[in-house]
Amino acid sequence: MPPRHASPNVAKGITPDAIISAAAQLTRDKGLEKWTIRDLAQVLDVYSTVIYHHVGDRNTVANAVVDRVVAQYRIPEPDLPWRAWWRQFLSNLREVFIQYPGTARRVALNGPSPESGGPTIDRAMRTLLRVGFEQDEAAMACRVLIIQGCLFISHEDDRRHTSGVTDDLSGTRGTQAPHFAGRESLQESVQDRLKGPEKNRDYFGELFDYAIDRMIDGVDKRLEEIRGV
Amino acid sequence: MPPRHASPNVAKGITPDAIISAAAQLTRDKGLEKWTIRDLAQVLDVYSTVIYHHVGDRNTVANAVVDRVVAQYRIPEPDLPWRAWWRQFLSNLREVFIQYPGTARRVALNGPSPESGGPTIDRAMRTLLRVGFEQDEAAMACRVLIIQGCLFISHEDDRRHTSGVTDDLSGTRGTQAPHFAGRESLQESVQDRLKGPEKNRDYFGELFDYAIDRMIDGVDKRLEEIRGV
């Protein structure tokens, strides 16, 4: 089971770049953790072992894809007010990562490589240092904002690519649910949201925006405390 | 390769409960996504197929473990002020989930079953409705708080069980890092944190607390806006 077409010649000019591009495309299509090294080999029309030879194991290929995705990211205008900057920053993050399901999770876990993510992290830190955080807390806030953003995107990836939009907390899993008032409210409002397809259009986007706005507000409140002292 | 000891009799009184208990123990030891159905069978000293017969496939067993973990959770005193209640709520959540790596991720994704998670979600919703959120926004805030909490715990699981405490954003992955001022600050402060083992004792705990405090503050700020109108 080598190449698709029976030709035994094949794959002369195979390059690391071509491998990573193909992997990136597979990631677009099915998600970073969903394709196998054998899928990738088949798409490239080569034996699995040439991937090992030119790039490395699955993990190495996956990280290379992540790097490529991170490199696509464009930093917001540096002269924005810090809260607007961060909202823009995290929205852009979502826009890029959402196209490559599974990459956000890896970034949350391993961080970007310094080459691809360096300047961005640098800018992010500066915005916080500039408004008055001292170094340790700026670092902590920076971490928390980015990690939470990535995790939320990663969560969206997962939800999108398993079932449909079943809810997370309203409980679709078990069999017999006793009635609880608060719980019912939760379920109702989700069902509202699920009724019109046009209202549901960007359920995840709405959730994401709400989450990051709360987070940024929370950091802002902390900033006021610091300034008050 | 059936039982460990050569006896071919074995495993008379195997019950679903025993299977799930063993799976829970394996989850404690190595994480929900790290044990295999074959591991579980070996621990129980039975063939893999009896697990299918008594409980179901891996996914079913895993969800049963999650349910059992969620059931361990104790709800905070209902008469706490809402912010204290939520801080307590999420801290408790971490304390339980952290002992069973991988369960938090599943809860974020699928939600708890209504039986095991119902009363808790109910209480959580009530705290938000009581302080003045109308239903839709209370549901959204509730979701966001719980999901973010679970995701952060899940992230901690992952970080703990891969490398050591390498940092996420300070960039330990690539090879040649150019210098950036903000970036360097980030790295320094992490390294500070890594110096004394006693200071590092609860790096993740500190990060978690900071994250949920910011989140709760953010929700509080939103509440002030609503009340102001």
Add this chain to the structure above:
DNA sequence: ACCTGAACACCGTTCAAGT
């Protein structure tokens, strides 16, 4: 240096057969 092809040690899951 690069590609071939087979093989290894795993997975989850299924199924015919026993009792």
Add this chain to the structure above:
DNA sequence: ACCTGAACACCGTTCAAGT
């Protein structure tokens, strides 16, 4: 109803061998 044992269709990864 429950357990046995083998098998299937996958994985990632390695390696001796070719050119």
